[in-house]
Every structure is written in structure tokens, then in C-alpha cells.
Amino acid sequence: MKKFIGFIIKEFHHIFRDNRTLVILFGMPVVQLLLFGYVITNEIKDARIAILDHSKDIVTREITVKLLSSGYFILDRNLSDDSEIHSIFQQGKVKEVIVFEPGFADKLEKTGRAGVQILADASEPNTAKMLVNYTNGILMGYVQSLNRLQTQQVQIQAEVKMQYNPGLKGVFMFVPGIIAMLLTLISALMTSISLTREKELGTMEVLLASPLRPIQIILGKVTPYLLLSFINAMMIILIGHFVFGVPVHGSLILLMSVTMLFILTALSLGILISTITDSQQVAMMLSMVGLMLPTILLSGFIYPIENMPLWLQVICQAMPPKWFIIMIKDIMLKGSGIEYIWKEILVLSLMTLFFIALSIKKFKIRLA
Amino acid sequence: MSETEPVIIVKDLVKKFGSFIANDHLSFEVYKGEIFGFLGANGAGKTTAIRILCGLSSPTSGEIMVAGYNAYNEADKIKKNIGYMSQKFSLYEDLTVTENIRLYGGIYGLSRKEIRSRTAELLEKLEIASVKDTLIRDLPLGWRQKLAFSVAIIHQPGIVFLDEPTGGVDPITRRQFWEMIYVTAHEGITVFVTTHYLDEAEYCDRVTIMTDGKIMALDTPLNLKKQFEVNTINEVFLKLARNT
Amino acid sequence: MRTILFLIQKEFLQIFRNKGMIPIIFAVPIVQLVIIVHAATFELKNVNLYVVDNDRTTTSRSIIHQFEGSHFFSLSGFSFNYSDGEESLRRNSSDAVLCIPRGFEKKLVEGQSTGFQMVVNAINGSAGGLINGYTVSMVNEFNRGLSSGRANFTLTKPKFIDLTYSFWYNPELNYTTFMVPGILVILVTVISLLLSGMNIVKEKEIGTIEQINVSPIRKYQFITGKLVPTLIIALFELSFGLVIGKIFFNIPLEGNLLLLFLSAFIYILVILGMGLMVSTFANTQQQAMFVSFFFMIVFLLMSGLFTSVENMPQWAQTLNQINPVAHFIRIIRMILLKGSGFQDIQNNLAYLLGLAFLSLSLAIRRYRKTV
Numbered sequence: 001m002k003k004f005i006g007f008i009i010k011e012f013h014h015i016f017r018d019n020r021t022l023v024i025l026f027g028m029p030v031v032q033l034l035l036f037g038y039v040i041t042n043e044i045k046d047a048r049i050a051i052l053d054h055s056k057d058i059v060t061r062e063i064t065v066k067l068l069s070s071g072y073f074i075l076d077r078n079l080s081d082d083s084e085i086h087s088i089f090q091q092g093k094v095k096e097v098i099v100f101e102p103g104f105a106d107k108l109e110k111t112g113r114a115g116v117q118i119l120a121d122a123s124e125p126n127t128a129k130m131l132v133n134y135t136n137g138i139l140m141g142y143v144q145s146l147n148r149l150q151t152q153q154v155q156i157q158a159e160v161k162m163q164y165n166p167g168l169k170g171v172f173m174f175v176p177g178i179i180a181m182l183l184t185l186i187s188a189l190m191t192s193i194s195l196t197r198e199k200e201l202g203t204m205e206v207l208l209a210s211p212l213r214p215i216q217i218i219l220g221k222v223t224p225y226l227l228l229s230f231i232n233a234m235m236i237i238l239i240g241h242f243v244f245g246v247p248v249h250g251s252l253i254l255l256m257s258v259t260m261l262f263i264l265t266a267l268s269l270g271i272l273i274s275t276i277t278d279s280q281q282v283a284m285m286l287s288m289v290g291l292m293l294p295t296i297l298l299s300g301f302i303y304p305i306e307n308m309p310l311w312l313q314v315i316c317q318a319m320p321p322k323w324f325i326i327m328i329k330d331i332m333l334k335g336s337g338i339e340y341i342w343k344e345i346l347v348l349s350l351m352t353l354f355f356i357a358l359s360i361k362k363f364k365i366r367l368a
Numbered sequence: 369m370s371e372t373e374p375v376i377i378v379k380d381l382v383k384k385f386g387s388f389i390a391n392d393h394l395s396f397e398v399y400k401g402e403i404f405g406f407l408g409a410n411g412a413g414k415t416t417a418i419r420i421l422c423g424l425s426s427p428t429s430g431e432i433m434v435a436g437y438n439a440y441n442e443a444d445k446i447k448k449n450i451g452y453m454s455q456k457f458s459l460y461e462d463l464t465v466t467e468n469i470r471l472y473g474g475i476y477g478l479s480r481k482e483i484r485s486r487t488a489e490l491l492e493k494l495e496i497a498s499v500k501d502t503l504i505r506d507l508p509l510g511w512r513q514k515l516a517f518s519v520a521i522i523h524q525p526g527i528v529f530l531d532e533p534t535g536g537v538d539p540i541t542r543r544q545f546w547e548m549i550y551v552t553a554h555e556g557i558t559v560f561v562t563t564h565y566l567d568e569a570e571y572c573d574r575v576t577i578m579t580d581g582k583i584m585a586l587d588t589p590l591n592l593k594k595q596f597e598v599n600t601i602n603e604v605f606l607k608l609a610r611n612t
Numbered sequence: 613m614r615t616i617l618f619l620i621q622k623e624f625l626q627i628f629r630n631k632g633m634i635p636i637i638f639a640v641p642i643v644q645l646v647i648i649v650h651a652a653t654f655e656l657k658n659v660n661l662y663v664v665d666n667d668r669t670t671t672s673r674s675i676i677h678q679f680e681g682s683h684f685f686s687l688s689g690f691s692f693n694y695s696d697g698e699e700s701l702r703r704n705s706s707d708a709v710l711c712i713p714r715g716f717e718k719k720l721v722e723g724q725s726t727g728f729q730m731v732v733n734a735i736n737g738s739a740g741g742l743i744n745g746y747t748v749s750m751v752n753e754f755n756r757g758l759s760s761g762r763a764n765f766t767l768t769k770p771k772f773i774d775l776t777y778s779f780w781y782n783p784e785l786n787y788t789t790f791m792v793p794g795i796l797v798i799l800v801t802v803i804s805l806l807l808s809g810m811n812i813v814k815e816k817e818i819g820t821i822e823q824i825n826v827s828p829i830r831k832y833q834f835i836t837g838k839l840v841p842t843l844i845i846a847l848f849e850l851s852f853g854l855v856i857g858k859i860f861f862n863i864p865l866e867g868n869l870l871l872l873f874l875s876a877f878i879y880i881l882v883i884l885g886m887g888l889m890v891s892t893f894a895n896t897q898q899q900a901m902f903v904s905f906f907f908m909i910v911f912l913l914m915s916g917l918f919t920s921v922e923n924m925p926q927w928a929q930t931l932n933q934i935n936p937v938a939h940f941i942r943i944i945r946m947i948l949l950k951g952s953g954f955q956d957i958q959n960n961l962a963y964l965l966g967l968a969f970l971s972l973s974l975a976i977r978r979y980r981k982t983v
Contacts, residue, residue: 021899024906031906035913039928047922089780090952092942095922108773115774122779123949125790126653127920132777133745139773140752156675156720156758157727158751160744163701168737185905193898201817280897281810282632288802288905289640297651302918304736306707307657312650326704333735334702422826444828452826456819462629463622474618475827503629520823 003212007220015224025228029182029236036174037244044130048076049096050088055104059114066142067098072134089121096120096131164333175240176328177301179233180262180321184295186229187263189287191222191270196283199274214363222267229263230256237332249335258331258345262324265348268355269320275362295321323347373400375527375558376421381430383416390416392581394430398560400526403553405572406562407605413581414562415455418531421560422452435526448476451520451528451557455535459516461505465496468504469519476523490518510541517548521557528552530561534568546571569601577608584608615829619837627807627841637845641799641853648795649788649861652918656742660688662706664697669717675728678754679710684746701733708732708743781949789864792857793944794917799853800846801912801937804880805904807842809887813900816891831979839884846880847873866951872944875957878964879940885971892978911937939964 016022049067053060067073076094079085088094099117101107108114118135122128165172195218198204207217237255240246248255273286296302298312299321305313316322323344330336338345376398383391390413398404406414419425421434423443432439435449459468466487473483491497494514504512513533521528530549534542546568553559553573561572569575570589577585577592585592585608589601596604627633661679665672679685688706691697697709709731719726730747734740782789815821824834850873857863887904894900914928915921915937921929932938939960946952954961 018896018899020893021902024902028906031910032913035910039914039924045923045925090946090950090956092946092950092952092956113774115776117776117778120777120779122782122785123790123945124920125779125782125785125787127922128779128782129785132779136775137745139775143773144752156751156755157725158730158747159727160730160732160747162734162740162744163731165734165737165740168734168740170737172734173736189905190898190902193901197817197896197898200814277632279630279632280901281806281814282630282636284806284810284897284901285632285636285640288806289636289643293644293647297648303651303653304656304739307653309650312647315647329735330702330704336702340702424822424825447826447828450826452823454819454822454826456822458820458823460622460626460820461818462626467622467625471618471622472823472827474621475615475824475829477615477828 004216004220007212007216008223011220012224015228025186025232026235028185029178029232030239032178032182033171033175033236033239033243036178037171044072044127044134046074047072047096047127047131048094049073049098049131050076050079050085050094052079052082052085052097052099054102055100057103057105059105059108060100063100063116063139063142067135067138070134070138072131072138085119092121094121095124095127096135098135169244169246171240171244171246172333174301175236175244175246176325176332177296177299179236179259179328180299180301180324181292181295182232182236183229183259183263183324184266184269184291184321186232187225187266188270188273188291189284191225191267192273192283192287193280194221194225195271195274196277196280199278200280218271222271225270226263226267229266230259233259233263246332248332250331251337254338255328255331258324258327258341261345261348261352262320265320265324265352265355268352268359272355272359272362275359294319298322299325301325320348320351323351374398375400375435376404376560377431377433378421379431381417381420381432382428383413383420383425384428389581391420391427394583396576396583396586398527398558400558401553401556402573403549403559403561403571405569405575406560406578407566407569407575407601408562408564408578410564412578414564414578415531417578418529418560418562422450422529423447448523449526451523451525453516453520453528453530453533455532457512457516459504459512459519462503464503465491465500465507465515468515469522472519472522478523486522490522494518510537510544513537513541514545514548517545521552525557527558527560530559532562532564534563534565542568566602566605567600575601577605579609616833616836616840619829619834620840623811623837623841627845637803637849638852640802641849642856644795644799645792645853645856645861648798649791652791653787656684656739659685659708659743659746660706661685662689662691662697662700662709663687664691664694664709664711666692666694666714667712667716668692671717671720672712675712675754676710678750682746682750697731701731704733706733707739708747788861789949790945792853792861792863793948794915794941796850796853796857797915797917797937797941797944798912800850800876800880801883801908803849804842804846804883805887805890805908806901807845807887808838808884809889809891809894809900809904810897811838811842812888812891813894813897817896831976835888835976835979839881839888842884843877843880847876850876864949866949867947868953871954871957872947875940875943875947875961875964878961878968879936879943881968882936882964882971885968885975888975889971889978892975911935914938915941917941936964936967 051064053064068075077088079088079097085097088097097119099119101115101117104114116139118132120128120132162168198207208214212220237248241248269291270287273283273290277283277286298305298316298319300316301321305316305322308316327341327344330341374397378397379395381391381394382389394417406417408414416425420427420439421432423439423446427439434446437445437449439446460471463471469487469490470483473486478486491500496511496515499507504515507515517530517533534545537545549559549561549571563569572589574586574588575592576583585604587595592601592604593599596607598604598607663676665676680687689696689700694709694711697706697711700706701709711729711731713728716726716728730743732740732743779785812821815824854865858865886907890900890903894903914924914932914935921932921938924932943957943960946957
């Protein structure tokens, strides 16, 4: 036991002597949270549009003012001819062009209808769709206000209540995701690399020849990362809470336990990867493609799983971060207790056991 | 052996890492064709000195001439004329025997024809033709060390530097390795070797004993033993160590 | 020159002898393309709606019907008790709860305006916004039905604006065509960064670099020997990805492919230079990979691949001016999707070229000092 503790301390020294890694280890969550909190947003803000107004009357001007004062759009320029549209789209800055037909106000007054054409640069389909939706909304609102002045009618109103995230803040969605991503990075990636490193340099054999038992060696290598991961997760929750106002409604103990469970899952994954390969480069690539990409893409971190095709949703079920993110969201944002997330806890525990069993099997084959 | 032609001249070599003095005013000469041993415990400053001589590290002060070139501004020329085998294993483990020979031959500017003939020569000399397409990592350590040595002199340099070449090798391979060193020296290549196996000092023409960055003694093994009135270099070393 | 060829030969041998590497080189593009293309969509296709109807009248049912009839909402449960709805929201079995209060129809008949409540799980803010929008448009439609049923109330015809949309360059709003070029960028970036920088650090770590440093090899020869194989592999990956994109996703190849490869070549040089920089100050692969990974994540997330650059705050957009990934994503999208020519991308290209020169020369300079 004494030897074992000595070994852990050595591993700690190893990590802490490496200042650069440490800076990144603790700088990363901060930078990423700030990035996600402020930069990565799928809300439209200040999109550049161009207006081709063939009519130039009071109504079109009023609509233009409405559009530009909405905060979603900035006028890049006024066009005077259809032929200009292609070239400004090619330059890539302007994302939407709004075309008013000639005699717009007249037609609206006399026939009750007038035409607007919205041209969107759909090489970014998400943005294009959102831009068109927003434009549509503003135009509809305008028409409604025109009509309301003239008619008296009974109306139904929908009161929409935004549960759990009244401000519709993106960070609410991202904080759990970032925790999952960083834990995967530190626990799985770093562990797999630090273990393969020993193999690549041949020092693993020296360690295995020592009186330490294999399980102690692995535990010794893994413990520092476990602690670092845990500290990091707590840091993110604190920053999320105090800088971005992400609440922690549920039990803090439950949150910590669940985090610990996920760290164990990630560590076991890291160990598994290290049993597959001797090369750090392969371990990196595997972790990158096999772990990071799924954590970012298939866990519901950025893209909601429900929108994916069914076969992909099935794959998502096998991604540990998916279950972790659900739990974190439930605990932090909904204040759910263990009775709501026992299923996820079970799934993650089973996954962890599976990974560990598989690693032990692989490890034994190697030694034999 | 002619003692008239020095191929390495070192005067007052000093190397500091911050306030730590790794080499403290070293001065010595190495003559053509001799086996020059650099002895000392781990951390005595042997590797630092050898790295400076090879141009891997620059000295803090002192005069250094290797193969007739100045270590300060003619490092490139020095590199062409020396071979080096480092403490760490230096062949590519994921390349085969012939691939390693070809690579280093190519690096030292040998023509394809020369590379082919040297390869054949080498495979025969080391009796390893059967494993020429085997990856280095699958060879036993002793073979690798011998191969690494042969590759270090593939371009027939004037001087070869060996940094702890026999570390971790079994006694039989060590013997064979020293035989290779003898043959090499016989061919006129000067051998500069560091070791902490004091018995190996007996194989050298002249030895230097270093402790704490300083040269404590420099002479032939025979003279050293006479001077300190002992029977082995090991005892010489112990006496020196006691004095410091 | 001959020396460089020997080095290049060695690198290729090592890369291809690495058992895990070949599958990675071929599998990664396919996995990335297939998964990212299908996963990366914000589009909300289906909202699970839980209905709590406390009114139980014809009108309330017709509202529920209207929601049910839309493609967007599907009914996930029904109850007369609000707490059931909240419970299902909490259990993630529904995304929104529609609550119609008692006396809903009565008020309407009496000629008063009335309303219902829609409780949305808004943890995903953008989904919440979308559900809100859909709800409002459902209600508008319902109101229109109401007013046409009582047309005599109104004296003037209500006005309409006819909206026509057209989505240029990607009329079906095909997400694939948007994502594929971006994914190719990730691919090229990851391969270049990992193979070049990591490789040098690996030699440092194992110790073989000593043997190289003691030889008369010039630094530029050594570095070229490291860069050329990576460059070739990265360009190969790009071509491979393009072919897969073309065959499986039928992405448009509007522009000049030669221009694309020229841009890719310059971009890869930038990344190689950065990888090299990392390798000059890292002593272990773990360190190098951690540093690279950090920058890569920041660069990629800011690049506009996953979320649009235009939506970012001004300071982030300004910062993005120096982000090579953002420039290359712009270039590749413009060439592939819009068929932009040299004039349209020359600024981006010039920047990348300058950066390539800067990063490579800095890296080579720094590299010398460490030896």
C-alpha cells in the first residue's frame, strides 16, 4: 500500500511538473465556457441583408425600418437591380435579400395583397432558414398590426411559458455538454495516452516487473486524472453558475456522485483504448474519433438527438456522454432527484463495468 | 599507434546549466585511432561533454576542436566526420534492419550503390542476414546495440562517439561489443566511449575519470593502476571518490 | 535533395507500418462524413406534445386537433391534470405541455378574448424558440379560421403580404451540402496537426532525434522530410473525402477543383507550421496533443462550421479574422457550393499564404534553437 501511494504521488508530480499542460488543463474549461457562452450561438443577430425596393413607398419603408430595428438585421446596402443579387451573394457577406415588388403600397391598399420576395443564401441552410423565419415573423407582425387597427375580432392568445430556461440561454444547453467533453478529454484521452506512452517507451515493462500489481499500476496512473477531472467539472459548474447564471436546482451531492460515475466511465474507456494499441498516435486518433467526436456530436451536446435519423439515434444510445448529459441537465436545471435518473445511472454503471471487464480480458491476453 | 596526431583537442571546456556546473574546465586530447574511455558515475558530466563534442549542445566556454574543426562555428563539418551512438536507443524500431541502414546511409550522403554494398557487408559481418527484413523492435537487445554501432559508422567517420553503449546488455554481448570496438579502432577510427562499467576501462587505450564535472585522472589504465598502487581501475575509482 | 527523399521514404514506411494508422486514414473520413452530416442539424422535426385539456369542449378539441394535424407536433400523452403534464416534461417524455383552461370555450362564445398555456422545456433555448414560433403560427391560423367564420364582423378585407422564398445555392435547404465541406476541413486539419507535430515529438520522446541531430542533415531537410508526407496524406484525405461526398451525398462541385487544391495546399502548410511550433516546445506527445487539441477546438468552434459566424458577437468576429480554419471553411464553401472564383477568395487566400509563411518560418527558427 505504501508503495502504491508512493507511485500515485510520483504520477502527480509528473503531471504537476508540466506547467503548460496544467495551464491548459485549467484554462481550457474557462475559455470553452466563455466561447460557448458568448460566441457559439445559433441565434440570429445582426445578419447582413440587402434590400431591393422596386416600390420605395411609405409601406415598404415602414417595413424596412421594422426589419432593421428588430436587432436581427443590419442593412448592408440597397440594391437597384436584380442583376446585382448574384454578385453580392458570391462575395459572401450578405445572407439575405428582400425584394419588394413595384407599386407595393398601392397594391396592398387596393387589392389587399402585395408581394415580397425573400432570397436567402442557403449555402448555410440553418442560418438561411432562421433568417427567413425571422423575416416572415416580422412581416406577419406588421400585417397583423395593420389589420388590428381595422378590425375588431375575438382572438385566442397563446401564453408560452419557457420552463427550466426562461431566458432561452444557450449556456444552459452547453454547460452540461462542456462538462462531458472535458471529462472525456481529461479522463479518457489523457489516461489512454499516458498509459500508451509507458508502453511506447518500454517503461511499462519495467513497471510490470516491479512488485506493484498491474491493477495498482493502472490505478496509480489513473487516480491523478480522476482528481483533476473532478476539480475541472466543479470549476465549470461554478463558472456556469456565477458568470452565466446556470442554476443548480438539484442536490449537489447527487450531482457530484453522478460526475464521479461518469469520470469512472471515461477512465475505463481510456484504459480500454490503451489496451488496444501501443502507439500514442493511434491512441490519440482513436480517442479523437471514437470519443471526442461522439461527445460533441452524438450526445445531445450541440445537436438534439431527437432530430437525428433513427439509425443514428440508436448509435447515440451507446454513447456514455449522452446519458451523463441527460442526468446533469435533469439535476441542475430541473432539480430532479435520483428517482428520475436511476435508469441513466444504471446504464452508465453497466457500461463502465463492461469496459473494465473488456480491458481486463485484453490485458490478460497480452500478458499471456 | 601514433600519439602525434590529436583528432580532438579540448581546452578549459566549461558547461553550465544555470548555476549548476556540469563540466568544470575540462582539458584533454584524443589521438587518432585510439580508444579513449570516459569514466564516471551517473551524473558526473560524461554525457554533457560528449554531447558538446558532437555538436548537440553548445559549450559555455572553452576551446574545442573535433576532427580539425572548431565546435563553435564549424559544427556542420564536424557532424560529417563523426559517428554517434547515444545512450537512448537510436535506431527506428518500426523500420527493418535494411531500412535503417539505408536511411542512415542516405542521410550521410552515400550513393545507392554504396548503400547496397555496405548493407551486404554489414549483414555478413554481424551475421544477421537472416533478419534483414525484421523490424528492429523484434530483435534482441544485444543485436540491436551491435547494429546501432555499425550504423553509427556506416559512413566511415574519423571519430565515433559511444555514449554508454553497453548499458543494460548481457556480459557476453558486452564482450562481443568490445571486440567490435577493437576492430573499428584497428581500422583507424578513433573511438570515444563513455561508460560507468569500470571493468571496461581496462579495454581502453587511455581513460579519463570524472567526478562532479571535473577530470580527476587521465592516463593509460596501466599507469593509473601503478600511480594509485592498486590492481584494478575500480579501486582507482574508489580511491579518487574517497578523496573528494 | 537526395537526403530529403531518404527521409520521406522513411516517414512513409513508418506511417504505413503503424497498424492502427491505415484504418484510421480511411475510416475517419467515412465515419466523420456519415455521422456529422446526419447528426448536425438544428432542425426540429418533431415535438412531443402533452395535452392537458381542462375545458373538454368542441373548441378545445378543435385546437388540440389543429396541433395534432400539423407535421410538427405529435401527441405524447393526454390528461386532465396539469401535474401529469409537468411530470412528463420532467421525465423527458414530452417537449411541451399544452394546457387549455376551464371555461375556454365559454369565454370565446361570450365574445371575450381568451388563451391557453404552452409550457415548453426550454433547456435547449433554440428549440424553445422554435416551438414558440410554431405555436404562435398555429394560433394565428386558428384565429384566421375564427374570423372567416364571423366575416360579417369586419368591414374591410384583412390584408395579406404574399411571401415567396427562394433559397439560393441550396434550394432544398440540404444540410449535407453545407456540412460536407466543413467536415473535410476538420479532416484535413486533424490529420495535418497530428501527423506532423506529433511525429517530431515522438522522435524526441523515443530519442531517435538525437541520431538525426548529430548527422550533417540540415534542419530544413529534416523538416521538409516530415512535412511532405503529411502534406501528401492530407491532400489525399481531401480527395478521398470529396469523392465520398460526391458519391454518397452528391455534394455540388461548382467551382474550380484546382483552385480548391491550391487553397488546401496553402492551408495545410499553415496547419503544419502550427503543428511544428507545438512540437518545438513540447517534450511529450501527451503535451503536444493537449496543446494542439486545445487550439483546434477553439479554432473549429469559432470557425463557423457548427454555428454561423454572423451570429457571433463583434469581438468574436474580429478575432475570427486571424482564425485560419474560418478562412479555409469560407474558401471551401464558396468554391464548392457557389462556384466562386479566384477574385472572390483572394483575400482569404492571401491571408493564409502569409500565415503559412509566418508559421513555417517561425517554427523552423524556433526549431533550431532547441537543438
